[in-house]
Amino acid sequence: MVLDNKTSADTLSDTTSVEGEAKAKRSRVSGIDRALQVIDYLYETGAPAGAYAIAKAVKAPLSTVYVIIDDLVDKNMLARNADGTLWLGARLYHYGLAYARSLDFMSVATHEMHDLCREAGETVQVCGRDAEHMLVLAMADGPSHFQVASRVGTRVPLNWTASGRLLVGHMAEAERIDLFKRGARISPTGRATIDPAELARAAKVAFDERLSIQAGESDYSVACIASPIVDNRGDCVATISIVLPEQKAFADKAGYADRVKESAARIEKVMGWRNH
The missing domain is CATH 1.10.10.10 (Winged helix-like DNA-binding domain superfamily/Winged helix DNA-binding domain)
Known part of the structure; x- marks a missing residue:
């Protein structure tokens, strides 16, 4: 050519x-x-x-x-x-401290996760936030045959999950609204709220009550009962949650809620984030 x-x-x-x-x-x-x-x-x-x-x-x-x-x-x-x-230099020292805190936190949270799994007899997850998504950081499968779709590494929009709302509950209202405007999506079941203002309000209430419950919003017949893990700055750094069949969740909602809140509080205490 x-x-x-x-x-x-x-x-x-x-x-x-x-x-x-x-x-x-x-x-x-x-x-x-x-x-x-x-x-x-x-x-x-x-x-x-x-x-x-x-x-x-x-x-x-x-x-x-x-x-x-x-x-x-x-x-x-x-x-x-x-x-x-x-x-x-000092910058490397700060990086090292951040890395050490991360390792300590996951070790403490994972230990508590397995304890809660044995106590509740259900699947337990530790979740964090990745921008506009909730990310499953760790998971302990319960002894039953109930299968949970989300596994370690799963990312889903914050508005689909109980944990997702808690993870932004400490933020200023304008930040919460802006985040949900960018990231809220229609869930597979169509039951998850997508209105940013409503989501922002719900996130604040759940954070203040240290409890968020979601049922059938991302998966049919699946419920999630979550509590925030809050650091010494008052930020929700992660959540611990029980994932179980919707029917079982509402048969003993108070019992599961108390267990998950106590687990979150124990993690905060061990990390030195809670004095009471």
Whole structure:
């Protein structure tokens, strides 16, 4: 096939552009890798070090390491001591604290989840929020043959679930309304409310009462009884809920409600978020 001059030029231009983008991407990855090498070196040695020692250890040009170090210091990822040596910065410490809190919380919540599952004899879930969706973080299956459609990793619109409303109950009213405007969807059963103002009001009431009950809104004949897990700032960071057949839920609604609220309170106490 014969190409005219314009086609050849366009093809060459496209090829050059793609190669340039690929090269830029490789460069960015290399920069990230170098930054991680610097941080890893300090972490593994457990002591501050100078730029020359770091460059020698990670086998990188000294000029490159200087640029990376300056950038990391500017972003508080590294701290420069009075003698010029470098050490891990405050930002990494804060990241570590956040990660540790997350691990501690899930450990405590999962332990309580299994206790509640044994006590109630029903499926129990721990759920969190992912933007306009509720996300199942952990789950303990009950001993019965009752099957729950949502599993760990399942994401559903907040307005479909009891947990979904609780997860935004601590927010300001305008935030709640805006969030439901963006994310409310018609549920498979058609029974879930989609009106943002109504959902915002219901979320606040449920949060204040530390209890939310949903039946048949996302799945036919399935009920969910949930309670918020609230941190020391007053934010609902997750929920713990009992998922069971609708008929059973209303046969002993008060009993299930008390159990799930007590479980949420125990998690808060263990985490140091509740003093009473």
